[in-house]
Amino acid sequence: MLTFSQRLKELAERGRGVVVLTGAGMSAESGVPTFRGKDGFWEKESVEDLATPWGFARDPAKVWRWYDERRRQIAACRPNAGHLSLAAYEARCGDLPLVTQNIDGLHAAAGSRRVLELHGNIFRVRCERDGLVTEDRRTPLPVIPPACSCGGLLRPDVVWFGETLPARVMEEATAAAESADLFLVIGTSSVVYPAAGLPAVAGAAGAWVVEINPEETPLSDQVDEVLRGKAAEVLPALLGGAP
Numbered sequence: 095m096l097t098f099s100q101r102l103k104e105l106a107e108r109g110r111g112v113v114v115l116t117g118a119g120m121s122a123e124s125g126v127p128t129f130r131g132k133d134g135f136w137e138k139e140s141v142e143d144l145a146t147p148w149g150f151a152r153d154p155a156k157v158w159r160w161y162d163e164r165r166r167q168i169a170a171c172r173p174n175a176g177h178l179s180l181a182a183y184e185a186r187c188g189d190l191p192l193v194t195q196n197i198d199g200l201h202a203a204a205g206s207r208r209v210l211e212l213h214g215n216i217f218r219v220r221c222e223r224d225g226l227v228t229e230d231r232r233t234p235l236p237v238i239p240p241a242c243s244c245g246g247l248l249r250p251d252v253v254w255f256g257e258t259l260p261a262r263v264m265e266e267a268t269a270a271a272e273s274a275d276l277f278l279v280i281g282t283s284s285v286v287y288p289a290a291g292l293p294a295v296a297g298a299a300g301a302w303v304v305e306i307n308p309e310e311t312p313l314s315d316q317v318d319e320v321l322r323g324k325a326a327e328v329l330p331a332l333l334g335g336a337p
């Protein structure tokens with residue numbers, strides 16, 4: 095049985111100055127595979143080949159086959175009770191900066207409005223030639239690798255290893271962490287930077303930092319409170335469910 099500290103209950107009840115950071119574990123109960131851990135992507139695939147600009151330059155078709163399969167998987171997934179709880183909580187509180195490392199779009203699909211996508215979105219594509227970014231939800235893709243109308247090669251509009259995060263989004267996420275009273279870290283292994291550095295920014299600025307994860311992570315012994323459970327179970331218990 096999960097228990098919440100008095101401090102957490104009061105901060106969650108107050109509903110002001112709450113900031114959320116999510117990772118792949120947030121979408122696990124929607125059926126989206128995570129990256130690390132049992133059956134994780136990185137168990138079967140090489141990060142270097144699939145989630146880096148040099149891997150894409152070397153073999154764009156191979157990278158696109160991987161993303162096309164992930165797009166197909168994610169297109170069949172729906173927001174879970176955790177996503178819906180966060181969206182309902184934002185509607186009640188009026189504002190909830192929701193920083194996510196996820197590229198699946200499930201927070202927005204659940205109705206969350208202020209979603210800060212640090213690592214981009216798997217249903218957006220960007221032209222390597224003219225930089226044009228467009229939404230593309232075709233699954234499967236008709237041609238691999240897909241081409242822009244200008245003839246340039248399209249790439250997923252996501253942030254790969256070795257690429258910098260969108261500056262404005264990262265600035266907004268950092269500012270939110272710096273002014274948080276309560277910082278919820280949900281479903282992330284906390285190993286990928288700079289996203290994994292945000293809980294320390296929030297803690298240094300005085301936030302009560304809470305990890306929601308069924309497993310231990312490198313962050314576990316640095317936070318103020320650990321809720322050892324699944325996002326779709328803990329969040330409705332802590333923040334209330336969807337209406």
Ligand code: BV8
Nearest residue numbers: 117118119128129130195255256281282283286287324325
């Ligand atoms: C950068 C998008 C500046 C693509 C991703 C060498 C060269 C260059 C950079 C580096 C380098 N060495 C290190 C770095 C920095 C690097 C980094 O941090 N590497 C790590 C691995 C050491 N970072 C970068 O490269 C970043 N850019 O630093 O730019 C720069 C530039 C040039 C040179 C130097 C520096 C860019 C990082 C972004 C990479 N893109 N994804 C795609 O998705 O296809 S990262 C990828 O990992 C996803 O975004 C994912 O979200 C992210 C983190 O993983 P998690 O979300 O935490 O998922 P994971 O599976 O790991 O964990 C799931 C967790 O959920 C687990 O803890 C599990 O217990 C829990 N869970 C499971 N079920 C549930 C649950 N929790 C709750 N409920 C459940 N039901």
